[in-house]
Structures are given as structure tokens and as C-alpha cells.
């Protein structure tokens with residue numbers, strides 16, 4: 048067994064394989080398929096202050112090597128989350144990070160505060176990058192000042208691990224990354240989905256009710272790699288990669304490029320056991336390549352000089 | 353509707369035992385997988401990875417069409433419409449097939465006093481045939497109303513000989529049975545039946561289900577309907593398969609709350 052443990056500042060994960068928000072429910076949905084405790088951690092579906100019904104149907108469409116979604120942060124709201132989901136999550140041995148979203152700047156901190164007063168979780172992921180909501184979401188994450196403000200307010204209500212999830216739909220992702228770093232983020236999650244669209248040529252209608260949605264899956268991996276590379280080069284805090292990871296080779300690519308951990312998203316729909324399998328595959332990879340500790344390969348990208 | 357209380361949803365590998373062509377583009381495959389054959393209920397579906405490639409990436413959902421628990425196999429019936437179903441149609445006998453299931457809730461069986469009326473549009477026959485199998489096993493009879501665009505698909509009716517069904521057919525072009533849509537045929541025949549104590553089970557394209565929804569409301573008939581939507585996960589994780597509640601209070605999720613719904617509780621578009 049290789050040492051797969053990774054440290055992301057104040058928090059350790061038993062391995063760098065986490066699951067991405069919105070693709071893994073609250074983990075319970077996946078318990079028929081795998082042992083959640085084998086994962087490095089899980090990131091929950093977004094939690095907002097009020098319950099949200101989400102966007103109209105249709106919300107998903109398949110595209111070349113990817114999918115579009117416009118779920119619109121459908122969730123039961125923080126109070127029911129605390130009552131119904133927290134007990135299960137607290138029973139897990141793997142790390143649990145709660146993905147938090149909001150319509151207003153204050154809502155993020157409010158959601159975290161309520162979860163903290165119910166005992167809290169291992170950490171929080173600030174979702175300022177959802178492309179599928181009219182208010183808040185990506186509108187926040189494309190503005191460095193707003194990102195800074197939300198991060199600062201969240202920092203005031205918790206000492207726990209705080210990662211800010213960035214959108215690629217900006218001119219300069221490093222500017223937003225630095226704003227989050229300077230205001231107390233412990234890590235950055237790179238990236239959320241890209242704005243995309245698909246059209247049904249028979250009906251001449253968009254395939255999503257919201258017209259555009261968020262593109263995910265293997266199609267976005269090269270974009271995610273480039274963004275991880277840029278962000279990792281611009282900040283001192285660790286980067287968690289998200290975008291198109293399907294197999295262990297993808298995981299290694301992101302670690303080499305500078306990510307300290309990765310999130311598995313769309314791949315969970317294709318193979319509900321994939322996240323656990325990747326932990327095993329990563330272990331085998333390390334053995335085969337005589338890597339004693341996975342941290343040895345993080346940020347080892349060789350550049351021509 | 354019976355909720356899925358089953359904790360045996362699994363990622364499974366079955367083997368293709370047989371493949372049949374009903375018409376040029378309607379196919380049936382028989383999959384060996386004992387646990388699924390034993391525990392699947394009418395209305396439930398499986399989510400199949402149709403190829404190892406990145407396109408199609410997502411799994412494709414198919415209703416369980418028939419089971420044979422004694423021999424440990426079940427069947428799906430499907431129309432080739434795109435890349436996923438094309439890949440399925442190419443699968444050779446003895447090859448492995450990767451699926452998640454059984455998923456979703458199931459049809460509630462009728463009271464012994466109720467008469468079951470099955471209404472299918474096109475490949476909507478797929479889950480209803482499994483229901484008819486269960487009814488037959490329970491020594492119950494049923495009426496089946498089946499509409500298709502043309503008479504081609506009706507070669508399939510020989511499958512019904514082992515079922516306790518009285519059949520009524522409709523075609524858009526009148527090439528077989530009633531000329532017109534199946535709901536119109538149903539209205540006409542039910543008037544002749546003069547039976548109030550019926551339970552309708554339906555699956556088919558949305559325009560048909562809309563017409564049926566209006567009819568069931570007007571006559572105050574109970575109707576369970578199996579719905580189709582786009583799906584990514586199939587087990588309640590992606591929130592992609594929403595259908596609007598009739599009272600406007602939000603959404604159901606077809607893979608978990610359904611695919612079988614009381615027709616009064618949902619909004620049907622198209």
C-alpha cells in the first residue's frame with residue numbers, strides 16, 4: 048500500500064479522491080454501490096438557506112463526450128439538510144465537505160453558520176460558480192470583489208476548511224482565485240461547469256428549458272487542466288481539481304499539473320462505483336511506479352525552459 | 353404506486369442470451385441475471401451502459417419487459433433511435449451487458465374486483481407486457497389497448513398468446529384495427545363495456561398520455577402512468593429527471609418517485 052494521504056492546509060484526506068458536488072447526492076444514494084469510507088471525501092449537493100425546487104424540465108442533455116445540466120441548485124434547504132442529512136453524514140469516516148450556495152452575499156455565511164451550530168462538518172465549499180441560477184451563482188464568481196466579500200463573511204463564521212469553487216467562465220480566473228485566497232480561503236476548487244448549449248434540430252428548440260446550461264464530463268478536461276495550471280501557479284493555497292475525470296490517468300494528470308486532490312463528477316453517473324475504484328487504481332499506480340507517497344507527484348509538471 | 357423499498361439496486365453484469373428483431377428497428381434482448389429476474393417488479397427499469405466509448409457517455413434507461421425467474425433471465429424491448437440503442441442492437445449473444453437496476457417504483461396491482469385496462473402507445477408496450485405477465489400469474493385478466501403508427505409492430509402480438517389479455521389495436525393509418533388514436537378507441541370500447549370499476553395502466557408518448565389524462569379526469573377513472581424523461585444517474589443523485597407536480601408545488605423525480613405515477617398528480621407536456 049502506498050501512502051495516499053494528502054494534506055490541504057489544515058485538513059488531511061486519506062486519499063485525494065473526492066466526489067463533486069451535485070453528482071453524488073449526499074453520498075447515501077451511492078451506498079448500494081460502494082463503501083463511502085474508502086473515499087478521501089465527499090462534497091454534498093449545494094445547500095441553500097431556503098429550499099429550492101430547481102429549474103423546469105428538461106434539465107439535462109447529452110453532448111459529445113459530456114453532458115449539459117441546468118438543475119438550478121434544487122435542494123431541501125439548510126434546515127431540512129440539518130435535520131435529515133446531517134446525522135447520516137456525521138456517521139461517515141471519510142471527510143464531508145458541504146457545498147454552499149446563495150442568492151445574496153450574506154446567505155452563504157448564514158448557511159454555514161446554521162450547519163456549524165448543528166455541530167458542523169469537515170469543511171465547506173463556496174459555490175460562486177453555478178451557471179444555472181438567475182441570482183447569485185456565477186454572477187458572484189465572475190466578480191473578484193463579490194467573491195472576496197463572500198469568502199470573508201464565510202471565514203468569519205467558521206474556522207473549518209473553506210474552499211472556493213471557481214467558474215471557468217471568466218476572462219481571468221487567477222484574479223478571482225487571488226481574491227478568494229486573500230480573504231481566507233484554505234483551498235480553491237477548479238473548475239465548475241462551462242456555459243454550453245444544445246439544440247434539437249427536429250423541433251428547433253434548445254434541449255434545455257433554460258436554453259443554456261453547464262457543460263461537464265470528459266469534454267471539459269483540457270479546459271480544467273489549463274485552469275488548474277493557471278490557478279496553481281498564481282496562489283499558494285492548494286487546488287482541488289474538477290472537470291472530466293474518468294480514470295486514474297486523468298487523476299495523475301491533474302496531480303502533476305498542481306492539484307492536491309481531485310473531484311469525480313459526471314463519471315459517477317456512468318459508473319456509480321468509479322470513485323472507490325479510482326482509490327484502488329491510484330494505489331496500484333503508485334505501486335507500479337514505485338511512488339511511496341502520492342504527494343511526491345503533486346505539481347511535478349516539467350516545463351521546457 | 354409501490355415505492356421502491358428494495359435495497360438491492362446494484363451495478364450488475366448480465367450476459368446476452370438471445371436477441372430478436374421484431375421489425376427493422378424494434379429489437380428485444382434477453383439478459384441473464386438471476387437476481388434481477390427474481391426481484392424486478394412491473395414498471396421498474398434498468399440503466400444500461402451501451403458502449404465503452406465516451407459517446408454515448410451516459411447510460412440509457414429501459415423498462416423491464418418480461419422476466420423468467422426460474423431460468424434467471426429478463427428481457428428488454430426497444431426501438432433503435434440513436435447512438436445508444438444502435439450500440440445495444442449490435443451486441444452479440446454471449447457478450448456482457450453492464451447495467452444498474454432494478455430502478456424506480458412499480459405499478460400497484462389492482463384489487464381483485466377491479467378490471468385492468470392497459471393502454472400502450474408504440475413501445476409503451478414494454479413495461480405493460482411485464483404487468484400483463486404479473487396479472488396473468490395472479491390469474492387476473494386484462495384488456496390491452498395498443499396503438500401504433502402502422503401495422504408493422506403488430507407482428508409482436510404473438511407474444512401475447514401466453515398472457516391473459518383481450519386485445520384491441522389501433523393504427524394511425526388504419527392498416528390494422530381501429531383507425532385513429534388509441535385513446536379514442538379506448539373511449540369507444542369502454543362505453544360499450546359499461547364497467548366503472550376499472551384501473552388503467554398506461555405508457556406511451558406524451559400526446560397520448562395527455563389525452564388519457566383528460567379522459568381519466570372526465571370519467572373519474574384511476575390511472576397509473578409510466579413516464580419517460582432524460583436521465584443521467586437513474587437513482588436519485590443528479591436531479592435531472594424532473595416532472596412537474598400537477599398542483600404546481602415543485603417537481604417529482606421520475607427515476608425515484610416514478611417512473612409510475614398517478615396520472616392526476618403530474619403535468620404532462622407535449
Ligand SMILES: Cc1cc2nc3c(=O)[nH]c(=O)nc-3n(C[C@H](O)[C@H](O)[C@H](O)COP(=O)(O)OP(=O)(O)OC[C@H]3O[C@@H](n4cnc5c(N)ncnc54)[C@H](O)[C@@H]3O)c2cc1C
Pocket residue numbers: 397408412413414415416428429430431432433434435436437438475478479579580581582583611
Ligand atoms: C424509465 C424509462 C424507461 C424506458 N423504457 C424504454 C423501453 O422499454 N424501450 C425503449 O425503446 N425505450 C425506452 N426508454 C427510452 C430510451 O431510454 C431512449 O429511447 C434511449 O435512451 C435513446 O437512446 P439513444 O442513444 O439511442 O438515442 P439518442 O440519440 O440519445 O436520442 C434519440 C431520441 O431519444 C430521446 N431520448 C434520449 N434519451 C432518452 C431518455 N433517457 N429517455 C427518453 N428519451 C430519450 C431523445 O430525446 C431523442 O429524441 C425509456 C426511458 C425511460 C426514462
Ligand SMILES: Cc1cc2nc3c(=O)[nH]c(=O)nc-3n(C[C@H](O)[C@H](O)[C@H](O)COP(=O)(O)O)c2cc1C
Pocket residue numbers: 067068069070092093116118120146174177212238239240262263264265267289290291292310311312313314590591592
Ligand atoms: C448534474 C450536475 C449537478 C451539479 N450540481 C452542482 C452543485 O450543486 N454545486 C456545485 O458546486 N457544482 C455542481 N456541479 C458541478 C460538478 O460538481 C463538477 O464541478 C462539474 O460537473 C465538472 O466535473 P465533471 O466533468 O467531473 O462532472 C454539478 C454537475 C452536474 C453534472
Ligand code: FES
Pocket residue numbers: 582583584585586587588589590591592593605606607608
Ligand atoms: S436520473 Fe438522476 S435523479 Fe433521476
